[in-house]
Amino acid sequence: MTQIHQLTRRLQKKNDSKIVLLVADGLGGLPLKPGGLTELETARTPNMDQLAQRGVLGLSIPVLPGIAPGSGPGHLGLFGYDPLTYDIGRGVLEALGIDFELGSDDVAIRGNFCTLDENGLITDRRAGRIASDVGAALCRKLDEITIPGVEVSVRPVKEYRLVIVLRKKGLKGDVEDTDPQATGVAPLDPQARNTESQETADLCREFLRQAREILKDDAPANFLTLRGIACRPEIPTYEEVYGVRAAAIAVYPMYRGLARLVGMDVLDAGATLETQLDRLEAAWNDYDFFFLHYKYTDSTGEDGNFDAKVARTEEVDTAIPRIMALDPTVVIVTGDHSTPSKMKAHSGHPVPVLLAADSCRFDGSTEFGESACLRGGLGQFEAKYLMLQALAHAGRLEKYGA
Amino acid sequence: MTQIHQLTRRLQKKNDSKIVLLVADGLGGLPLKPGGLTELETARTPNMDQLAQRGVLGLSIPVLPGIAPGSGPGHLGLFGYDPLTYDIGRGVLEALGIDFELGSDDVAIRGNFCTLDENGLITDRRAGRIASDVGAALCRKLDEITIPGVEVSVRPVKEYRLVIVLRKKGLKGDVEDTDPQATGVAPLDPQARNTESQETADLCREFLRQAREILKDDAPANFLTLRGIACRPEIPTYEEVYGVRAAAIAVYPMYRGLARLVGMDVLDAGATLETQLDRLEAAWNDYDFFFLHYKYTDSTGEDGNFDAKVARTEEVDTAIPRIMALDPTVVIVTGDHSTPSKMKAHSGHPVPVLLAADSCRFDGSTEFGESACLRGGLGQFEAKYLMLQALAHAGRLEKYGA
Numbered sequence: 001m002t003q004i005h006q007l008t009r010r011l012q013k014k015n016d017s018k019i020v021l022l023v024a025d026g027l028g029g030l031p032l033k034p035g036g037l038t039e040l041e042t043a044r045t046p047n048m049d050q051l052a053q054r055g056v057l058g059l060s061i062p063v064l065p066g067i068a069p070g071s072g073p074g075h076l077g078l079f080g081y082d083p084l085t086y087d088i089g090r091g092v093l094e095a096l097g098i099d100f101e102l103g104s105d106d107v108a109i110r111g112n113f114c115t116l117d118e119n120g121l122i123t124d125r126r127a128g129r130i131a132s133d134v135g136a137a138l139c140r141k142l143d144e145i146t147i148p149g150v151e152v153s154v155r156p157v158k159e160y161r162l163v164i165v166l167r168k169k170g171l172k173g174d175v176e177d178t179d180p181q182a183t184g185v186a187p188l189d190p191q192a193r194n195t196e197s198q199e200t201a202d203l204c205r206e207f208l209r210q211a212r213e214i215l216k217d218d219a220p221a222n223f224l225t226l227r228g229i230a231c232r233p234e235i236p237t238y239e240e241v242y243g244v245r246a247a248a249i250a251v252y253p254m255y256r257g258l259a260r261l262v263g264m265d266v267l268d269a270g271a272t273l274e275t276q277l278d279r280l281e282a283a284w285n286d287y288d289f290f291f292l293h294y295k296y297t298d299s300t301g302e303d304g305n306f307d308a309k310v311a312r313t314e315e316v317d318t319a320i321p322r323i324m325a326l327d328p329t330v331v332i333v334t335g336d337h338s339t340p341s342k343m344k345a346h347s348g349h350p351v352p353v354l355l356a357a358d359s360c361r362f363d364g365s366t367e368f369g370e371s372a373c374l375r376g377g378l379g380q381f382e383a384k385y386l387m388l389q390a391l392a393h394a395g396r397l398e399k400y401g402a
Numbered sequence: 403m404t405q406i407h408q409l410t411r412r413l414q415k416k417n418d419s420k421i422v423l424l425v426a427d428g429l430g431g432l433p434l435k436p437g438g439l440t441e442l443e444t445a446r447t448p449n450m451d452q453l454a455q456r457g458v459l460g461l462s463i464p465v466l467p468g469i470a471p472g473s474g475p476g477h478l479g480l481f482g483y484d485p486l487t488y489d490i491g492r493g494v495l496e497a498l499g500i501d502f503e504l505g506s507d508d509v510a511i512r513g514n515f516c517t518l519d520e521n522g523l524i525t526d527r528r529a530g531r532i533a534s535d536v537g538a539a540l541c542r543k544l545d546e547i548t549i550p551g552v553e554v555s556v557r558p559v560k561e562y563r564l565v566i567v568l569r570k571k572g573l574k575g576d577v578e579d580t581d582p583q584a585t586g587v588a589p590l591d592p593q594a595r596n597t598e599s600q601e602t603a604d605l606c607r608e609f610l611r612q613a614r615e616i617l618k619d620d621a622p623a624n625f626l627t628l629r630g631i632a633c634r635p636e637i638p639t640y641e642e643v644y645g646v647r648a649a650a651i652a653v654y655p656m657y658r659g660l661a662r663l664v665g666m667d668v669l670d671a672g673a674t675l676e677t678q679l680d681r682l683e684a685a686w687n688d689y690d691f692f693f694l695h696y697k698y699t700d701s702t703g704e705d706g707n708f709d710a711k712v713a714r715t716e717e718v719d720t721a722i723p724r725i726m727a728l729d730p731t732v733v734i735v736t737g738d739h740s741t742p743s744k745m746k747a748h749s750g751h752p753v754p755v756l757l758a759a760d761s762c763r764f765d766g767s768t769e770f771g772e773s774a775c776l777r778g779g780l781g782q783f784e785a786k787y788l789m790l791q792a793l794a795h796a797g798r799l800e801k802y803g804a
Contacts, residue, residue, distance in 0.1 A: 030763050034456050038763070063802050065780075065787040066794030067409065070803035083803070084405060093804045228804075342761075346801055348794040349763050350781075370763060380781040 002082045004384060005241040007400065008391065012243035017329035017394035019244070019289045020280075023078060023255075024316045025071070026298030028338025028351040028370065032306060039297075039306060039341060040352060041369035043313035047320035048333060048354060048368040055331075055356030057365045058378020060386060062337050066348040074336030074346075075258045079291075080242070080387030081235060088261075089173060089230020095163045096257020098155055102232040107171045107200055110228040111154075111162040112179060113138065113221035114187070122183050126160045127221040135159055138221055145210045150203055160221065164207065172197040173231035175204060180225075187225050200229065237263025238289065242391060247283055249276045250293035259291055273315060277322045284326055289390075292319075301339030309341050330357040330393045332386065333368070350380055357393035404484045406786060407643040409802065410793065414645035419731035419796035421646070421691045422682075425480060426718045427473070427657075428700030430740025430753040430772065434708060441699075441708060441743060442754060443771035445715035449722035450735060450756060450770040457733075457758030459767045460780020462788060464739050468750040476738030476748075477660045481693075482644070482789030483637060490663070491575060491632020497565050498659020500557055504634045509573045509602055512630040513556075513564040514581060515540065515623035516589070524585050529562045529623040537561055540623055547612045552605055562623065566609065574599040575633035577606060582627075589627050602631065639665025640691065644793060649685055651678045652695035661693055675717060679724045686728055694721075700748075703741030711743050732759040732795045734788065735770070752782055759795035 001009075029039035062069040062077050063084065072093050073083030091108035102108060113127035113135060130138075136156040142164075143154040151167035174193035180186070190204035204226055215222050238246040240263070248259030249269045256266045267283055269276045276292055283290070294316055300308040316333070323331060331354075338349040352373045363377030374380075378389070391397050403411075431441035464471040464479050465486065474495050475485030493510035504510060515529035515537060532540075538558040544566075545556040553569035576595035582588070592606035606628055617624050640648040642665070650661030651671045658668045669685055671678045678694055685692070696718055702710035718735070725733060733756075740751040754775045765779030776782075780791065793799050 030761070034764055036764075059781075064406065064409065064790055065783055066790035066792075067413070067799065068794070068801045070801050073803040084409075088803060090804050340761075347761070348790075348799070371766065374765060374779055374781075375777070380783075 001236070002085055004080055004082070004388065005236060008241050008388070008397070011398045011400060012391070013396055013398050014243060015395055017288065017396060018284070018326070019330045019390050019394050020292065020323055020328045020332070021078065021290065021390065022292045022294070022316070022319065022323065022331070022333045023075070024294045024297040024313065024333065024335050026301045026337060026339025026346065027335025028340070028347070028349050029301065029309065030340035030342045030349065032342055038370050039301070039309040040313055041371065043310045043317070045314060045317040045368055047317045049366065051320060051331065051333070051356045052354055052365040052368045052372065054360065054362070055354055056360045056363050056378050057368065057373040057376025058353045059350035059373045059376070059380045060334060060353050060383040061350050061380060062383050068346040068348040069337050070346065071254055071336060072258060075255065077383035078334065078336055078386055079262050080384055081262065082384050086233050086235055088233055090228025091163070091230040092232055093254065094157060094228065095165060096261070097254040098157055098163060099253040099256060100153070100155060100163060100165060101260070102165070103167060104232055104234065105167060105169045105171060106232050107166045107173045108230055108232065109164040109166070109204070109226050111164050111224045111226055113160040113162070113224050115220040116223045120186050122180065122185060122187060124220060125179065125183060125225070129159050130221050132156065132159055134221065135162065138215065138218060141214050142211055145207060145214070147203060147206050152207065162224070164226070166200065166203055171200050171231065173200060173229050175201045175229040177227045177229070178204070178208070178225045179227050187223065190226065204229070233261070235261055239263055242387065243396070244288040245286070246289040246291065247287040248291045248293070249279050250291070251276065252293065252295050255293040264291060273319055277319060280323070281326065297335065298339045301341045302344055304341050304344040306341040329395070330355065330390050332390060334386070351383070353378055353386065355389060355393065359393050403638070404487055406482055406484070406790065407638060410482070410643050410790070410799070413800045413802060414793070415798055415800055416645060417797050419690065419798060420686070420728070421732045421792050421796050422694065422725055422730045422734070423480065423692065423792070424694045424696070424718070424721065424725065424733070424735045425477070426696045426699040426715065426735065426737050428703045428739060428741025428748065429715070429737025430742070430749070430751050431703065431711065432742035432744045432751070434744055440772050441703070441711040442715055443773065445712045445719070447716060447719040447770055449719045451768065453722060453733065453735070453758045454756055454767040454770045454774065456762070456764070457756055458762045458765050458780050459770065459775040459778025460755045461752035461775045461778070461782045462736060462755050462785040463752050463782060464785050470748040470750040471739050472748065473656055473738060474660060477657065479785035480736065480738055480788055481664050482786055483664065484786050488635055488637055490635055492630025493565070493632040494634055495656065496559060496630065497567060498663070499656040500559055500565060501655040501658060502555070502557060502565060502567060503662070504567070505569060506634055506636070507569060507571045507573060508634050509568045509575045510632055510634065511566040511568070511606070511628050513566050513626045513628055515562040515564070515626050517622040518625045522588050524582065524587060524589060526622060527581065527585060527627070531561050532623050534558065534561050536623065537564065540617065540620060543616050544613055547609060547616070549605060549608050554609065564626070566628070568602065568605055573602050573633070575602060575631050577603045577631040579630070580606070580610070580628045589625065592628065606631065635663070637663050641665055644789065645798070646690040647688070648691040648693065649689040650693045650695070651681050652693070653678065654695070654697050657695040666693060675721055679721055682725070683728065699737065700741045703743045704746055706743050706746040708743040732757065732792050734792060736788070753785070755780055755788065757791060757795065761795050
């Protein structure tokens, strides 16, 4: 158990407070030119600026200084789970990304359809990037595979990508990829990294044996490789560690999945920020903590579209009045990492944080932006500590010691 | 393995970037009077000020807040090696300081010539501070000592100080000093702190037995005491943990030795900053990472000479144009600790850091100095994280997790 959760388990107390965590994915940015403004600083955000005046700002470090996180560690940090302690395997993330409900004994695997020649050597590691409907049809065939004592599920992701889930009590996930990362060679045999994972390696081998037979006439997708083989990590729930009933309102499956990992209830969110806010209002009396996820600040950043990221940031700002109308005890607006449109990628820059509550010690901020956050009252801190601030400002933590 | 190096081993990737780490030893300072300027703030440093405008500033904490480090931990921190995990014994530092190339099985010992009376009691723990040439001649005699199965090396340092190195596979270094830190008493017998170090204690005893015979007519230096007995620590190399080919360009042996400990190639640096820069230019295509060490900001600080430290800081500034002409991807200018001339000693004050790269989030800095660093975008951080920032801005780290 992490130090943070040892503390929160011991100090948590219940009250009627409400906490809203609004995550604008990839919120942090960069100016395009020296001395310029970032996307967030360029955006017209009157509501967040007003919130900054009654709250405190800061910068969060998602993992460690300089480290750019993926969505998994980025969100775990915000949720208060040390992203270096809780390492989520790629197969698990891929399963979460298609809304597959992983159980605690599941091993999840990312699969890639590939093309083998007559000698069994890989000629295309992505099976000619087959269309998604072709991939889905092949997954339905593979889903018929049965192995005694194990529940096998095969689901399509997109094009040549799929997810395989093996469900059996006690299965471990330390098995090497079978993708040799090269053409002209045969796929690798599944190798366990430790004796506890030998059974999983054997099950993978049996799965691949049957798959080879089933797919033999389906060139260019006449086989598959396995990658990112991983167990669902053992993660204590929000209810356990914080004593809060938490709900996730996210449009994209990946974020619903990450929320489910930490025991949040996943609510139907519709497809837009408006429908997410409708859901928030409807569920307001049923939960203590709400995680709202907004994707497009990240995707526009990944596209390298500065102006579009500015516009999407302004859209986030429009959500604030409806949230504040509910009179939350604590509101946090932040990102899971930075995605500067200048870099077209997640980056390791610290992430703007805005926390507003009646108990804030005002820091003189007048607007929400990276430069203001650098001078903000929360300072620079590891993202994993954000939940402590949220709970504290919600009055949900007892004093530590006498 | 430290958490930092677990991450960098996993995330490291290669590219054509170049990183320059310019260490002005003891760079951090203090104003002489309240409200005054530090040495760095007093110095005219137009080139570093310009660099500060396109980069980010911050303050590094060498070990933990308030702790003044020696050169060893100061540099290990900058190199990304937790100075509390990698504890370098004094004997090892002394050997590094005379350019002795320590092997991985070496035990290094600092020796002090001393004076014994006819009863074998110490009358002078420094043997009357004999001249260096006298000490060197005695070391040549001691270097003749042979012990079966062990390679024994004895080298002079200065005046009454010497280094003894014992080389034998598997030797451990946990042996108590034999210097009783008092006169009127006999030197102590070498005592092992654990059973693994018993052999080393026995070898020390045998060495001292022979040395007593050899030196018996050499009063005032008719014996020696052993201090800081220590193994060369097991440290993974830069190549292993960061995947970079690193070169050190340092005038003083101690810093060459510290660089060698982490696997840097030590290049001939000449005797001046000019010759160091010549070497940097000549080696530019052969390495990914360059550590340049400049000593005189520390030595003038230790002398308590504020004006001389200012002048030496201005000399460091003159190096910037030649470095920038090479178009490095990342340039860092910092110190391994503070050496305020007001204190005439290493101090625990945080150390100014300047990092310049195209991917910096500008922090509005217009000059390089302690006050500007306090408001800088890097914040205050433990020095061991600096290498993560360097690698991140050089594009040499993959994203953590998906």
